[in-house]
Amino acid sequence: MAQTITEKIFSEHVGREVFAGEIIRCNIDMVIGNDITTPISISAFNLSGAKKLANPDGFSIVLDHFIPAKDIASANQAKISRVFAKEHNLKNFFDEKDMGIEHALLPEKGLVVPGDVIIGADSHTCTHGALGAFSTGMGSTDLAFAMISGGNWFKVPESIKVNLSGKPGKYTTGKDIILEVIRMIGVDGALYKTLEFTGSTIEHLTMDDRFSMCNMAIEAGAKSGIVAVDDVTREFLADKNLARESKEHYSDADANYSIVLDIDVANLDPVIAYPFLPSNGHSVNQAVKDKIKIDQAFIGSCTNGRLSDLKTAAEILEGKRVHEDVRLIVTPGTQKILKEAYKLGYMDIIIDAGGVVSNPTCGACLGGYMGILGDGEVAVSTTNRNFVGRMGSRSSEVYLANSAVAACSALAGYITDPR
Numbered sequence: 001m002a003q004t005i006t007e008k009i010f011s012e013h014v015g016r017e018v019f020a021g022e023i024i025r026c027n028i029d030m031v032i033g034n035d036i037t038t039p040i041s042i043s044a045f046n047l048s049g050a051k052k053l054a055n056p057d058g059f060s061i062v063l064d065h066f067i068p069a070k071d072i073a074s075a076n077q078a079k080i081s082r083v084f085a086k087e088h089n090l091k092n093f094f095d096e097k098d099m100g101i102e103h104a105l106l107p108e109k110g111l112v113v114p115g116d117v118i119i120g121a122d123s124h125t126c127t128h129g130a131l132g133a134f135s136t137g138m139g140s141t142d143l144a145f146a147m148i149s150g151g152n153w154f155k156v157p158e159s160i161k162v163n164l165s166g167k168p169g170k171y172t173t174g175k176d177i178i179l180e181v182i183r184m185i186g187v188d189g190a191l192y193k194t195l196e197f198t199g200s201t202i203e204h205l206t207m208d209d210r211f212s213m214c215n216m217a218i219e220a221g222a223k224s225g226i227v228a229v230d231d232v233t234r235e236f237l238a239d240k241n242l243a244r245e246s247k248e249h250y251s252d253a254d255a256n257y258s259i260v261l262d263i264d265v266a267n268l269d270p271v272i273a274y275p276f277l278p279s280n281g282h283s284v285n286q287a288v289k290d291k292i293k294i295d296q297a298f299i300g301s302c303t304n305g306r307l308s309d310l311k312t313a314a315e316i317l318e319g320k321r322v323h324e325d326v327r328l329i330v331t332p333g334t335q336k337i338l339k340e341a342y343k344l345g346y347m348d349i350i351i352d353a354g355g356v357v358s359n360p361t362c363g364a365c366l367g368g369y370m371g372i373l374g375d376g377e378v379a380v381s382t383t384n385r386n387f388v389g390r391m392g393s394r395s396s397e398v399y400l401a402n403s404a405v406a407a408c409s410a411l412a413g414y415i416t417d418p419r
Contacts, residue, residue: 001019002252002253003255004196004251005159005226005250006196006226008249009116010117012115012247013117019156020157020158021155022156025151026117026152026153026154027117027151028146028150029112029116029244030106030111030243031120031143031147032060032061032062032118032119032120033081034061034064034120034122035065035067035081036066037121037140038084039080040141041143044144045147052088053148054146054147055150059090060102061092062101062106063081063095063096064100064101064102065363066361066368067359067361068096082095092111100333100335100360101302101334103122103125103127104211104305105334107127107128107236108334110241111243112135113237114132114229114237115133115249116131116135116244117133117134117135119142119143120137120138121142122137124218125138126217129214129217129225130207130213130227132227132228133226134194136224138152155192157193157223158192158256158257158258159193159257159258160257160260160261162195162196162197164265165200165201165262165265166264166266167266168266169266171402172265173209173402174205174212175213175271175382175401175402176268176269176270177265178212178215178216178219179271179272179281179400182216182219185261187221189220189221190222192221193221194226195213195220195224196226196251197210197227198227201263202227205232206308208308212304214227215384216303216384219278219279220279229248270401270405272286272401273401274287274386275388275398277387278385278386278400285417287399288416288417292399294378294380294413295325295373295377296373296377296381297328297409297410298331298364298382299313299407300331300332300364300383301331301333301364301365301384302333303383305360306337309403310341310350312407313330313350313355313403313404314341314349316408317353317407318349320411322354327356328356328407329370330350330358364381365383367390367392373398374392374393374396375396377392378397378399379391379396380405380410382400382401382402384400385400386399386400405418
């Protein structure tokens with residue numbers, strides 16, 4: 001019987017054919033924790049009486065939300081993970097010495113691999129599906145169960161086929177594609193389903209585009225997002241010491257999908273998600289007409305903090321100056337990205353234009369630090385959520401956009417079309 005890529009990944013893990021709707025117990029290849037959610041998992045692990053991790057090499061802790069610690073509470077949160085990592089001689093523990101946002105850092109390290117089953121106590125764990133893996137967010141106690149047992153229970157999700165056609169325009173990116181998908185089906189349109197991205201457009205998309213698309217699958221309610229392995233994926237992985245053998249799976253031509261979405265990417269304008277939902281998408285043309293004045297432009301996060309985002313920003317900002325009424329904040333996804341951006345001159349351009357560069361952190365995205373909005377302030381942001389109060393004050397507003405839109409808007413003082 002025909003299967004989707006997701007059904008095949010689970011089938012390979014459980015040793016028999018499985019299909020959407022089945023409840024299965026499955027071993028997990030990589031469990032991911034961070035400084036916010038892992039302390040709860042550690043507490044549950046200790047309360048269970050467990051003495052050792054079931055799969056220590058398949059467990060990573062990345063301190064990325066409030067590191068370096070922004071206050072005493074965040075320092076104590078991080079301390080819990082540091083102590084646990086030392087007690088268990090955890091190989092995959094990342095703090096200030098090797099910083100990065102978890103969903104950018106682990107692919108960079110080769111710790112998430114095609115064919116994997118991956119969970120993390122962070123909703124944007126679905127990012128890693130860009131590598132042809134099943135990857136999803138779970139709760140902290142679910143994480144603890146996986147730490148203790150090496151596996152967890154899953155309901156195999158149905159899949160939505162997102163059929164993308166045409167070559168995207170210069171400033172139409174993976175971010176715009178996923179914002180268009182969410183606009184079409186809403187924030188719960190893919191509830192407990194996999195968004196499987198396919199079609200002729202895929203060959204034109206970089207890994208950074210694919211990471212952005214899978215990252216925001218959760219904003220449509222999806223359990224996961226996934227892109228099958230191709231030459232672009234293989235090139236990305238070629239210089240990495242992979243934690244496991246790569247296993248490539250592909251959907252059968254006659255696999256069953258709950259919905260098929262068709263998107264003509266060649267005619268897709270950059271998309272702006274207005275407050276207060278990622279599904280409130282509008283063409284950048286509409287945003288220009290609406291003359292949306294901004295106080296802050298933010299480029300970064302697990303969605304758009306990669307080298308291509310910094311390159312785009314630098315190309316647009318070079319020789320120019322950020323508007324006097326705007327703060328431009330740039331947050332690279334990892335230290336490696338930051339170093340490479342400096343080497344290529346991107347950071348000098350951004351700083352000379354009036355931007356400020358922070359360490360790799362999730363802080364601004366969730367209104368934690370390094371970019372909090374004040375009362376009534378408006379931001380254009382490359383992050384993934386724009387709920388009420390997401391980046392600060394409950395009276396602030398966040399417009400989601402790609403990095404080119406954010407950079408151009410920082411110069412103009414209004415949301416601007418980069419084309």
